[in-house]
Amino acid sequence: MVFRILLPLIALVLIGIVVMLERNGIQLEGFTPGVVQDYTYTEPVEDDIRCLLLVDHAQSAGKEVTEQMTNVLRSMKVNYDVFEAGEFSFAQSLDSYDHLIISFPDWEVLGDSVRDIIYWVRDGGSLMNTITPEPGATLHMISQQMGVEGGFNDFTGISGICVQDQRMVGSTTKPLYELSKDPSEKMDISLQAQLSEACEVYLSSEDGSVPLLWHVPYGEGHIVVTNMALTEKYMRGFLSLAYSLMEEACLYPVINSSVYYLDDFPSPVPEGDGEFIRRDYGIDIASFYSNVWWATILNWEEKYGIRHTGVIIEDYNDLVKGPFPKNESTSQFKAFGNMLLNNRGELGFHGYNHMPLILEGKDEGKRIGAYVMWPSKEEMERSLEELSRFSHAVFPNAEFAVYVPPSNIFSETGREAIKEAVPEIRAIASFYVTHTNAHGQGTEYEQEFGVAEDGIIEMPRIVYGTYINHYDSLMAMSELNFHFVQSHFFHPDDTLDVDRYADQGWAKMSEAFEQYLDWITTDATAIREQTASEMANAVQLYDHISLKRSSDGSSVSADLGGFAGEAWFLLRMRDREPGNTVGCTLEQVANGLYLVCATQEHIEIGYQ
Numbered sequence: 001m002v003f004r005i006l007l008p009l010i011a012l013v014l015i016g017i018v019v020m021l022e023r024n025g026i027q028l029e030g031f032t033p034g035v036v037q038d039y040t041y042t043e044p045v046e047d048d049i050r051c052l053l054l055v056d057h058a059q060s061a062g063k064e065v066t067e068q069m070t071n072v073l074r075s076m077k078v079n080y081d082v083f084e085a086g087e088f089s090f091a092q093s094l095d096s097y098d099h100l101i102i103s104f105p106d107w108e109v110l111g112d113s114v115r116d117i118i119y120w121v122r123d124g125g126s127l128m129n130t131i132t133p134e135p136g137a138t139l140h141m142i143s144q145q146m147g148v149e150g151g152f153n154d155f156t157g158i159s160g161i162c163v164q165d166q167r168m169v170g171s172t173t174k175p176l177y178e179l180s181k182d183p184s185e186k187m188d189i190s191l192q193a194q195l196s197e198a199c200e201v202y203l204s205s206e207d208g209s210v211p212l213l214w215h216v217p218y219g220e221g222h223i224v225v226t227n228m229a230l231t232e233k234y235m236r237g238f239l240s241l242a243y244s245l246m247e248e249a250c251l252y253p254v255i256n257s258s259v260y261y262l263d264d265f266p267s268p269v270p271e272g273d274g275e276f277i278r279r280d281y282g283i284d285i286a287s288f289y290s291n292v293w294w295a296t297i298l299n300w301e302e303k304y305g306i307r308h309t310g311v312i313i314e315d316y317n318d319l320v321k322g323p324f325p326k327n328e329s330t331s332q333f334k335a336f337g338n339m340l341l342n343n344r345g346e347l348g349f350h351g352y353n354h355m356p357l358i359l360e361g362k363d364e365g366k367r368i369g370a371y372v373m374w375p376s377k378e379e380m381e382r383s384l385e386e387l388s389r390f391s392h393a394v395f396p397n398a399e400f401a402v403y404v405p406p407s408n409i410f411s412e413t414g415r416e417a418i419k420e421a422v423p424e425i426r427a428i429a430s431f432y433v434t435h436t437n438a439h440g441q442g443t444e445y446e447q448e449f450g451v452a453e454d455g456i457i458e459m460p461r462i463v464y465g466t467y468i469n470h471y472d473s474l475m476a477m478s479e480l481n482f483h484f485v486q487s488h489f490f491h492p493d494d495t496l497d498v499d500r501y502a503d504q505g506w507a508k509m510s511e512a513f514e515q516y517l518d519w520i521t522t523d524a525t526a527i528r529e530q531t532a533s534e535m536a537n538a539v540q541l542y543d544h545i546s547l548k549r550s551s552d553g554s555s556v557s558a559d560l561g562g563f564a565g566e567a568w569f570l571l572r573m574r575d576r577e578p579g580n581t582v583g584c585t586l587e588q589v590a591n592g593l594y595l596v597c598a599t600q601e602h603i604e605i606g607y608q
């Protein structure tokens, strides 16, 4: 009885101690931010080659989407052969494959071979295409088998992609993804088509009138039709969906990580006033950052369970030649940085100053605005050494494993300087998609998720800012389904920059961003909220994993290679329900889509 009364009291005292420790900036045990693991991996394994990717180099329209498709196949760890359509002998060789991907729009090059493809599907093959086929005699020979009952002659305009029946992650609260800024703008990228009852439509146009991606059985086999001519990186989520529908149960590796970066944080707080801050709050920038902005960040951490990774700028000078003066005003760095660390966040490097690591005489094409270029790699190194000295002095218990290039601009020389001067940096986090400048060149460093040959872990950020536009929504949704990953950044000084919607005021900016946070946390509940170094670990595990899959009609199984004790997968099931599992656990993330956590080298998932 006494114990029952004491228990809540003890709990209260314990909470009090934890709060006190946090306030004093003492690290809590059981959590070590900034540590990138060196895993030991098992031997890699390899799937048999069962997939044929058919290309036609004469058709430039298929080139870009083929690049996206090959990236999808590599990421899904699918072994495949590539052949030129005009050079492949269908009658003799098609039988050695289970999956055929047609990756060009004009099917006339197939000629009479399309009959061989029809027979092959009827006997159990699975066919998909990557881009809207052009109407023509050859296409019409197979359109009935593709489930088309009428139309398939004329292109029609669509303005958005609508996910049917919550079949993709993200589509429960947001089924519609617009293709351009102006929702009334239509793109002629799809064929009008009336489909048979047997078709299962996964994607349609904004109003449902045009089917954009569907599955239809034919004989013993299956056909998945893509009716969109889109080549952006965001097509990867849809192409991986199409590929997965060729199988009854399709298992592919993912990262399972969600990271939120605060760029330029901590950094010297600007003195004086910001126009819109003064307008809305009547205070200067420094008071706004600590009383309003930071309060919002903390509120998001609590409300959404997210954790922040801040990347440090020591000084906003424009020196590119030493000596690099030390920033002696560390109190704000300490205050903000320790609060972030104590909320299970993490710190990384952004720069001694904000001059991107690009070399004079070499990287002029990457320069934007008033940035000064570096005269040598040695000067870059000296500035990084000062940043490292400063960061370790201010945060003696922290580890710094992640580097974010200023303005996402980076160079080969910068990379070498990082490796030389701050070998503690294990991962680089730049951009997933470059934004082209006025000359049509991408200035930013564009990355793919993975481990580079020099051992650096590449982990791009996918979206940024407080207002997530139509394009970034598509990209974010695609990556949730392709890599099961989310990565976002913004800056405290977004509130000072009209180009980043500062004139809207922080209240509206934060409200806009909450829509994104609401969407991610409601629709991707299973995703892990992580810091950058934890994502770096997840990317390593993902990069190394390999699979040897098999399926017998009632279960899918895989032997894992490159395994280090944990691996994540998405499992797409076509009209099936998962049952017993061996060596893994399973959680539903969308209609027909499951997140799989493997804890053993052999996994099995039964299904009905």
Ligand SMILES: [Zn+2]
Pocket (backbone or CB within 6 Å): 263, 264, 350, 354, 406, 407, 491
């Ligand atoms: Zn920055």
